[in-house]
Amino acid sequence: MSENIIKVVVIDREGTPHTIEAPTDMGMNMMELCKASELPVEGTCGGMAMCASCHIYVESDHELPEPSEDEEDMMDQAFFVEDNSRLGCQVHLANELNGLTVRLAEVSGD
DSSP: OOTTEEEEEEEOTTSOEEEEEEESSSOOBHHHHHHHTTOSOOOTTSSSSSSOTTEEEEOSOOOOOOOOHHHHHHHTTOSSOOTTEEEGGGOBOOGGGTTOEEEEOOOTTO
């Protein structure tokens, strides 16, 4: 496998895991990867941390950068927030995230 490709696991809202090979040299984030993989992530604001439609739960023990103030403010308004909640648009794909496992958050109204 190329040094610029990692594997991440995304668990959909039905509990099905999807293992996805993800490039780390394109500046992508988890929201973009989920959308490119046709998983049900909205990303309504286009990755600006201004909505919570790409809300995910980080299930693995990977060290992630601390959430920005914008991300924390948005999570304060999100539904079903847990200690491991993040906005997918703020989790940027990097080599050290190989093996990352995330679960798509429920959406309000489901």
